[in-house]
Amino acid sequence: MAIKKFAVACFDDEEVLFPAVKKVRNSGYKLHDVYTPFPVHGLDQALGHKETDLHVAGFIYGLTGTATALGFMGWIFSYDWPMVFGGKPHFSLPAFIPIVFELTVLFAAVGMVLTFCYLNQIMPGVKKHLFHPRQTDDLFVMAIELNEHVTEMEVIDFLKSTGAVETNVQVAETEWWYGRWDREEEYQKA
Amino acid sequence: MHLKYESFVREPLVDGEKTYHQVTEDIVRPIEQKPGRMWYVGFFFSVALLLFGVFSVVWEVYWGIGVWGINRTVGWGWDITNFVWWVGIGHAGTLISAILLLFRQGWRTGVNRAAEAMTIFAVMCAGQFPIFHMGRVWDGFFVLPYPNTRGPLWPNFNSALLWDVFAISTYFTVSLLFWYSGLIPDFATVRDRAKTKFRKMMYGVASFGWTGSAKNWQRHEALSLVLAGLSTPLVLSVHTIVSFDFATSVIPGWHTTIFPPYFVAGAIFSGFAMVQTLLIVCRRIMGLEDYITVGHIEAMNKVIVLTGSIVGVAYLTELFMAWYSQVIYEQAAFHWRIMGPYWWSYWAMMTCNVVSPQLFWFKKLRRNIPFTFIMSIVVNIGMWFERFVIIVTSLYRDYLPASWTYYSPTWPEVGFYLGTFGLFFTCFFLFAKYFPVIAIAEIKFVLKTSGESYKKKMAVIDDKDTGEFAREQAEAHHH
Numbered sequence: 081m082a083i084k085k086f087a088v089a090c091f092d093d094e095e096v097l098f099p100a101v102k103k104v105r106n107s108g109y110k111l112h113d114v115y116t117p118f119p120v121h122g123l124d125q126a127l128g129h130k131e132t133d134l135h136v137a138g139f140i141y142g143l144t145g146t147a148t149a150l151g152f153m154g155w156i157f158s159y160d161w162p163m164v165f166g167g168k169p170h171f172s173l174p175a176f177i178p179i180v181f182e183l184t185v186l187f188a189a190v191g192m193v194l195t196f197c198y199l200n201q202i203m204p205g206v207k208k209h210l211f212h213p214r215q216t217d218d219l220f221v222m223a224i225e226l227n228e229h230v231t232e233m234e235v236i237d238f239l240k241s242t243g244a245v246e247t248n249v250q251v252a253e254t255e256w257w258y259g260r261w262d263r264e265e266e267y268q269k270a
Numbered sequence: 271m272h273l274k275y276e277s278f279v280r281e282p283l284v285d286g287e288k289t290y291h292q293v294t295e296d297i298v299r300p301i302e303q304k305p306g307r308m309w310y311v312g313f314f315f316s317v318a319l320l321l322f323g324v325f326s327v328v329w330e331v332y333w334g335i336g337v338w339g340i341n342r343t344v345g346w347g348w349d350i351t352n353f354v355w356w357v358g359i360g361h362a363g364t365l366i367s368a369i370l371l372l373f374r375q376g377w378r379t380g381v382n383r384a385a386e387a388m389t390i391f392a393v394m395c396a397g398q399f400p401i402f403h404m405g406r407v408w409d410g411f412f413v414l415p416y417p418n419t420r421g422p423l424w425p426n427f428n429s430a431l432l433w434d435v436f437a438i439s440t441y442f443t444v445s446l447l448f449w450y451s452g453l454i455p456d457f458a459t460v461r462d463r464a465k466t467k468f469r470k471m472m473y474g475v476a477s478f479g480w481t482g483s484a485k486n487w488q489r490h491e492a493l494s495l496v497l498a499g500l501s502t503p504l505v506l507s508v509h510t511i512v513s514f515d516f517a518t519s520v521i522p523g524w525h526t527t528i529f530p531p532y533f534v535a536g537a538i539f540s541g542f543a544m545v546q547t548l549l550i551v552c553r554r555i556m557g558l559e560d561y562i563t564v565g566h567i568e569a570m571n572k573v574i575v576l577t578g579s580i581v582g583v584a585y586l587t588e589l590f591m592a593w594y595s596q597v598i599y600e601q602a603a604f605h606w607r608i609m610g611p612y613w614w615s616y617w618a619m620m621t622c623n624v625v626s627p628q629l630f631w632f633k634k635l636r637r638n639i640p641f642t643f644i645m646s647i648v649v650n651i652g653m654w655f656e657r658f659v660i661i662v663t664s665l666y667r668d669y670l671p672a673s674w675t676y677y678s679p680t681w682p683e684v685g686f687y688l689g690t691f692g693l694f695f696t697c698f699f700l701f702a703k704y705f706p707v708i709a710i711a712e713i714k715f716v717l718k719t720s721g722e723s724y725k726k727k728m729a730v731i732d733d734k735d736t737g738e739f740a741r742e743q744a745e746a747h748h749h
Contacts (some may be wrong), residue, residue: 115482117290117459118711124488134492138500152415153427161421165428178433178511182440185504189444189497193451196493197478200486202454206479216459216482218290261474262467 082254084225086112087235088211089244091220094120100242101126104224109235112223112254115215134199138192145187149180207259209252219246283376283720285560290714297708298460300556302469305703308555316695323689326682327402335405337682344665344677349403351657352687355540356396356694357438357512358533358653361505362541363389364445367452368501371494376720377569379712380561383456384552385545386449387705391697392544393442395690400434402686430514437511444504448497454480455490456706509537516660523603523664526591532584539577539623540653542570546646548698550639552707561708564637571636574649578627581656585624599669607663611676615655615663622652 091097097114104111105128114127124131157163158170165172197203215221224235226249236247253265284293305313330337340347363385370378404410413435415424425432458480461473480486513533516524546567553562592604608616626648630636667674701707734742 114484116484116487117294117482118455118714119487119491120484123484127484129485129488132489132492134489135496138496142500156415156424157427161424163426165426168428172428175428178507178514179427179436181503181507182433182436185444185500186440189447189500192493192496193447196451196489199489200480200483202478202480202486204475204478207474208479208481210462210481213462214291216455216462216480217294256479260471261461261477261479262470 083251084112084254086211086223086250086252087226087232087239088248088250089222089224089239089242090212090214090246091222091243092218092245094123094220096243097220097222098122098126100222100239100244103242104222104239107238109230109238110225110227112225115211115221115223117214117216117218117220120220132199134192134196137195138188141191141195142184142188144191145183145185146180148187149183150176153179201256205258206256207261208256209250209254209265211250211252212246223250223252280720281563281565282722283380283563283565283716284713285563285722288560288717288721290717293713293717294459294463294710296558296560297706297710297713298463300702301460301704301706302465306555309699309703313696313699316692316699319688319692320696321689321692322685323687323692326685326689327398330402330682330686331407335403337680339678339680339683341675341677343668343673343675344662346403346661346665347677348658348679348683348687349399351654351661352690353396353399353403354512354533354657354661355654356392356399356690358509358537358540358657359544359650360389360392360396360441360445360541361509361534361537362545363387363392364441364501364505365538365541366545367448368498368505371498372502375569376716377566379709379716380563380566381545381549381570381708382712383449383452383705383709384549384701384707385541386445386452387698387701387707388541388544388548389445390442390449391694391701392541393438393445394697395694397438397442398686398690398693400431430511430518433511434515437508441504441508444497444501448494448501451490451493451497452709452712453705454478455482456710458482459710460706506534509533516664521664521668522597522599523607523660526588528584528587528591532581535577535580535584536623536653536656539574539581539627540650542573542577543646543649543653546570546574546642547650550643550646552702556702556707558708561713564639567639567642568633568636571630571642571645574645575627575630575636578623578630578649582624585620602667603664606667607659610663610667612659612663612666615659619652619655619659622648623656626652 089100091100094116097116097120101111101114101123105126111127114123116123153176154171157172162170164170165175168175201208211223212219212221222239222244224239226232226235232249236249239247288296338347338349340349363382366378366385367382367389370382401407401410413425413432415427416422454477457473457477461470461477464470464473510530510533513529517526517529519525549562550567553559589604592600595601606612626645629641630645635641662677666677
């Protein structure tokens with residue numbers, strides 16, 4: 081839990097947002113995050129985010145599924161309870177392929193979705209600070225962390241000059257907490 | 271910012287001059303309003319059908335499989351016909367959400383959410399049939415490979431029926447995950463504009479606490495792409511494995527290598543027809559004509575005429591192979607299919623699936639909404655008959671003329687089928703009321719390249735001379 085102070089700027093068009101992100105990064109202010117109502121392509125590069133490794137995790141989960149299915153069926157039919165079906169070998173690979181494939185896909189998909197939720201810190205019952213209620217509707221919201229090196233006025237003026245349609249200063253929790261969305265920010269009392 | 275240029279030959283995917291906020295308003299409005307009278311009538315009718323289905327199933331479980339019309343010769347009747355029919359319908363949703371995503375078909379954004387919902391509900395309906403066909407349904411868990419006190423005795427992993435267990439359950443799980451991961455950001459949109467306390471709380475839980483952070487979106491995009499990549503072979507595998515239930519047996523009429531592609535094409539064919547049936551009604555009642563445009567309907571009709579023709583070729587190939595193989599049993603199977611006591615089902619299938627979809631070669635008919643609606647129902651009737659023809663007319667006249675028989679369903683079988691309609695439409699009515707039926711974030715994403723208002727802006731650029739445009743761009747990027 082960390083409560084910090086932020087200067088918040090809202091933009092109504094991603095074509096204004098991109099130059100603004102560039103200017104903020106050049107100015108040296110501490111850019112906390114940008115929130116958008118839909119995936120804006122190129123924003124992750126503009127913010128200097130690395131490419132995600134989620135698909136690598138998916139590949140590993142998939143391989144786990146392949147190994148599980150092959151190992152399990154192979155063990156059962158050639159060691160635990162060997163049986164002959166239609167005179168075919170105990171370890172009849174072609175007949176195993178459908179289930180091997182299904183388990184590969186199942187492990188990859190379930191594993192990736194769980195990893196996705198873990199990395200993004202999302203789960204039913206999770207609550208996070210929302211800088212603007214319209215950041216999931218039509219506003220592109222940028223939050224800049226305020227610290228002892230900068231003054232509020234200076235940052236707000238700077239944000240206005242980049243084309244923000246709305247600016248304000250907020251004190252907010254940066255992490256998630258358990259909470260209900262129909263209640264006000266309970267974390268301040270805690 | 272958008273470097274993608276879309277030709278004017280392509281019609282806009284979103285009609286009307288929309289802003290991002292307008293998109294949210296249009297799609298979330300049905301959730302925030304009280305449903306109309308039609309919704310209540312439809313919903314309660316569906317629940318009634320569902321209850322009748324539950325009664326039919328309880329009747330069957332209590333008295334046993336004997337209350338169905340199936341017998342020793344025709345061991346698979348309406349139950350397996352309905353199973354294959356419902357699974358097939360589900361395939362269109364995955365095709366739209368996964369395969370068309372990989373093919374970068376922008377028009378999928380308008381219809382993918384509802385089509386995926388349809389997939390999930392259709393698979394739920396499909397799953398009921400093999401489960402209750404087991405007879406002693408309380409022993410149904412025997413299909414799962416779990417350590418038991420009987421040895422442990424394992425299921426036969428070489429059996430196509432067991433492959434089905436894995437295929438259908440994986441398909442359901444992955445479709446649900448894919449659908450729900452797309453819903454999370456849209457639930458957040460509903461949550462953040464909710465006026466009532468209850469709605470804010472419920473959508474707060476459903477949205478998993480999504481805020482739309484840039485890094486989260488980056489992972490969301492990666493997840494969607496990989497899930498699409500996984501779902502694409504998965505959807506092809508599911509109906510392939512369903513067709514293996516038949517093709518790996520030695521019944522004339524079933525034992526053919528053409529079955530996997532033929533079943534997959536038929537599945538997509540019937541699924542798109544069901545999407546049309548649902549969306550033509552939805553767009554009208556919910557006022558979503560700007561998002562599900564005539565262009566969308568036409569695109570889906572093109573898929574219908576393509577897959578319908580593939581299915582037609584498959585039917586003819588089967589006939590050719592029966593003759594060319596010179597196997598008398600194969601020939602007899604097709605003889606009794608076309609000219610036996612079930613001739614009417616064969617010809618219903620041929621008319622509905624092969625002949626009538628050919629009318630979609632005419633652009634006027636492809637863009638005609640009432641005609642499309644009627645055709646969508648015709649196609650689904652035809653595809654039901656296809657499964658009936660494959661299953662029942664391959665069985666009813668087998669190797670022993672002494673065991674030849676005729677099969678008709680009894681009321682618990684019909685009631686079970688009607689009950690799955692009840693289940694399907696109950697789920698769909700709830701979905702239409704409480705879920706964003708169109709992917710809000712995805713529509714916003716294509717709005718700037720494919721929306722009508724943005725296309726108009728591009729008209730100025732389109733009129734320019736190419737050389738002039740290139741010079742201007744080069745100058746603009748020097749600064």
